[in-house]
Amino acid sequence: MTRSFLTRSVAPQAVLGLLMLGAQPALADPATIKDGVAQVAITLTGDDGGTCQLDADSAAAGPVTFTVTNVSAPAISELEVLAGSRILGEKENLAPGLPPARFTLTLDGGTYQIYCPAAAQQMIDFTVTGKLAARPQGEVADLLAEGTAGYAAYVEQTVDAMLVAVTRLKEAVEADDLEAAQAAYANARPFYERIESDVEGFVLPGTDPTDSSGNLDYLIDMRASNLDPEAGWHGYHAVERDLFEKQAIDAGTKEFAAELVANVARLDDLAKGLTYRPEDLANGAASLLEEVQSGKITGEEEAYSHIDLVDIAGNLEGAQQAFAFLEPGMKKISPELAERINARFADVRALLDTYRDPQALGGYKVYTAELRARDGKKISQAIQSLQEPLAQIAEKVATAG
Amino acid sequence: MTKRQDRQHKEAPALTRRGLFLGAAAGGLGAALPGAGHAGSAEPMTPAEAMSDAANPAMHLEYPFYSAADETAPQAGIETPPQRYTMFMSFDLTTRDPRDLQVLLARWSAAIGLLMKGRPVGQVEPERTAAVGLDTGEALDLGTAALTVTLGLGPRVFGPDFGLADKRPSHLRELETLPSDALRPGLRGGDLSLQACAEDPQVAYHAIRDLARIAKRTGAAATRWTQMGFGRASAGKGQETPRNLFGFRDGTRNIREAQDFNQHVWVENGPDWSHGGTYQVVRKIEMHIENWDNAQVSVQNAVFGRHKVTGAPLTGQHEFDAPDFARRDAAGSPVIPVDSHMRQMAHEENDGVKILRRSYNYTDGLNAVGRLDAGLLFVSYQNDPAHFERLQRRLGTSDALGEYVSHIGSGVFFVPPAPKEGSYIGAELFG
Structure with missing residues (x-):
């Protein structure tokens, strides 16, 4: 390919080198090799509102270490290496004054791009010459594809288990055993909370997408705060209301429980055909945590049983599973980001563990108004600290997949 | 380091x-x-x-964030003539790794530098559809609006967790418990502070919102308490003295001259890196508005020691007349009452101690029993927090104003000098 001065920032000495070499532009400025690893220095400056400058425009196939120094470019806080539209590696949290950041990628012959978001020139070409002896194992895209397949199996298993759990709930309701039904209700909740972001939006055949009575998520998980008067009460929370507020099982309760089983069975069929893109897992994990912040921290999800902490633990587990399936790929793209997200999951997990209570329904303390007033902020803050870094990964894995 | 007297001139704002x-x-x-x-x-x-x-024109005022290469200068937002609005937020560190703190201070500094130029902190509408915007966008097109963001470090930064104890500014510690403290658990302390001040409230809010996002993204800090303020309640040099929500002029005797800044505000002792910094005390002071509004005017004037409309001391005619603390009325009582706020806080009565006040009014709507929930977000700068404590101890015991206020929030922070371009606030801590 023909390279032009306009496609990259070139240091003056590099221009000189290119002019002197004349006929061999592709090898104008190859990276120096140190201990068998090509070394590329990338310097970020505030020139032109943000400039990304490379000291080499090419390297021989093999390991390449990029060393990024932000000298004076406040607007540039991250940098990526791309192959076409695929992301291979990145550095974030770049800021003037911080020590240089390094990352190493094994690159085969071809054309790559250094992507500096917010720089005056965002894309800079980088050429790798020659061929790798063998194709590297475990490329990001392969790892992510394995992850999405694994996640699809996880969703199927979870819905299978949900079907078993709601069937037990129905049996207890039919037996008029209030105490057993309450326990069965708490046991059946976490399955839906783990995967709800994947199964929202299913509409029963032949119904209008705007009609709540044909929306499977509404039929399974509607609650008082999103009651559509025309569609009425259904699903988990209709049963919950009878078991915990009325504290009584009647013919209506039995209808609700039987309908719940039928709808979860439909969901079970639908889940079997689902496939996922890597960003679906990332977005799904993010929206499970949004569910915690919007419905559970406030105590509105489990308005009668107050087992919101059980739901929160379910949302967290689902998000953590989704991330775990992306993690091998994410570790290749940005080990620091993957590590930070893992650390935040561990923090939230440890916090939730402090509310465990084997005697309580679902294994967690009752989320009373007092507990909410005392600890709601703490729980919400911990989850918020997980949400922010987690929100970054959809873009990374979508680009890598 | 250049002579401090030069600084006031160095901070002159640049019109865009x-x-x-x-x-x-x-x-x-x-x-x-x-x-x-x-x-x-x-x-x-x-x-x-x-x-x-x-x-x-105030929407186009721009202040520099970085200091010049050859001088040590304070952060903007201290000597800067107070803008009309503020957004204050304090943060808890959520890490024990000093590198996380280092990254946060560097990312915050870079972002503050952009914000003060009226630029977004990152892409608002990224090209990749799966990406999340880095800047939230609500300040686009609003201009610089004289924005300043001032960053402070709380006592725990120099505690056992981060290995920075030997860099601790000499006087940085938690404030003592003070008379009449009614501090609420959710409004206390913090490990880091950010105060944005601007001529437009949305510009100030946007700055803090996006800086808080960066804190959570780096995993280094989470929000602790916050307060929005309006109607600057302290005058800077050359400004007409504004009024607090009691309706009185506030800050008539505030620090204005370079000599006073050098003597009372800027730090000159302790570790080298701290020189040229200052200590920030933040207090959320609830005013008992309805009680005040129904106090007769002579009582109100006696509480402050001044006339409400003119701001003149009770012994004078004009706002800036020197108070005559010795003058007595026909009955032999001091004209400026012994327990008046002006007398209690006067440097003449406090061994010459002065602090720079840079406060804002606030309202949080109505309180739980339907009364106006409002007061003063008091912010002061001094070269030793003990100076604030000394004054507040008097206010809490013998100042007539104490009856009409409750101190419900509090924090103390060290505000390092401004960074030079290519560096960040507090870089000297991580050598």
Whole structure:
């Protein structure tokens, strides 16, 4: 390919080198090799509102270490290496004054791009010459594809288990055993909370997408705060209301429980055909945590049983599973980001563990108004600290997949 | 380090090109009022034009964030003439790794530098559809609005967790428990503080919102308490003395001159890196508004020791008349009562101690029993927090004003000097 001065920032000495070499532009400025690893220095400056400058425009196939120094470019806080539209590696949290950041990628012959978001020139070409002896194992895209397949199996298993759990709930309701039904209700909740972001939006055949009575998520998980008067009460929370507020099982309760089983069975069929893109897992994990912040921290999800902490633990587990399936790929793209997200999951997990209570329904303390007033902020803050870094990964894995 | 006396001049704001153009074109904004004609034009401004950001020179004021390469200068937002609005937030560190703190201070510094230039902290609408915007966008097109963001470090930064104990500024510690403290658990302390001040509330809010996002993204800090404020309640040099929500002028005797800043505000002792910094005390002071409003005017004047409308001391005619603390009335009582706020806080009565006040009014709507929930977000700067404590101890015990206020929030922070371009606030901590 023909390279032009306009496609990259070139240091003056590099221009000189290119002019002197004349006929061999592709090898104008190859990276120096140190201990068998090509070394590329990338310097970020505030020139032109943000400039990304490379000291080499090419390297021989093999390991390449990029060393990024932000000298004076406040607007540039991250940098990526791309192959076409695929992301291979990145550095974030770049800021003037911080020590240089390094990352190493094994690159085969071809054309790559250094992507500096917010720089005056965002894309800079980088050429790798020659061929790798063998194709590297475990490329990001392969790892992510394995992850999405694994996640699809996880969703199927979870819905299978949900079907078993709601069937037990129905049996207890039919037996008029209030105490057993309450326990069965708490046991059946976490399955839906783990995967709800994947199964929202299913509409029963032949119904209008705007009609709540044909929306499977509404039929399974509607609650008082999103009651559509025309569609009425259904699903988990209709049963919950009878078991915990009325504290009584009647013919209506039995209808609700039987309908719940039928709808979860439909969901079970639908889940079997689902496939996922890597960003679906990332977005799904993010929206499970949004569910915690919007419905559970406030105590509105489990308005009668107050087992919101059980739901929160379910949302967290689902998000953590989704991330775990992306993690091998994410570790290749940005080990620091993957590590930070893992650390935040561990923090939230440890916090939730402090509310465990084997005697309580679902294994967690009752989320009373007092507990909410005392600890709601703490729980919400911990989850918020997980949400922010987690929100970054959809873009990374979508680009890598 | 250059002589501190030079600093006041160094901080003169730069009008942006747009602002200069406007100033020149309109021939001074006095001509840009509804009904009045443009200079050189017979057309009156429409209300929309008169209210536009473009017509408001304050929306184009820009202050530098970085200090010049050859000097040590304080952060903006201390000596800076108080802007009209503020957004304060304190943060808890959520890490024990000093590298996380280092990254946060560097990312915050870079972002503050951009914000003070009126630039977003990152892409608002990224090209990749799966990406999340880095800047939230609500300050686009609003201009610089004289924004300053001032960053402070709380006592725990120099505690056992981060290995920075030997860099601790000499006087940084938690404030003592003070008389009349009614601090609420959710409004206490913090490991880091950010105070944005601007001529537009949305510019100030946006700055803190996006900086808080960066804190959570780096995993280094989470929000602790916050307060929005309006109607600057302290005057800077050259400004007319504004009023607090008691209706009295506030800050008539505030620090204004370079000599006072050097003597009372800037730090000159302790570790080298801390020189040129200052200590920030933040107090959320609830006012018992309804009680105050129903206090007779002579009581109100006696509480402050001043006349409400003119701001003159009870012994004088004009705001800036020197108070005569010795004068007595016919009955032999001091004209400026012994327990009046002005006398209790006067440097003449406190061994010469002065603090720089840079406070804002606030309202949080109505309280739980339906009364006005409002007061003063008190912010002071001094070269030793003990100076604040000394004054507050008097206010809490013998100041007549104490009956009408409750101190419900509190924090103390060290505010390091401004960074140079290519560096960040507190970089010296991580050598």
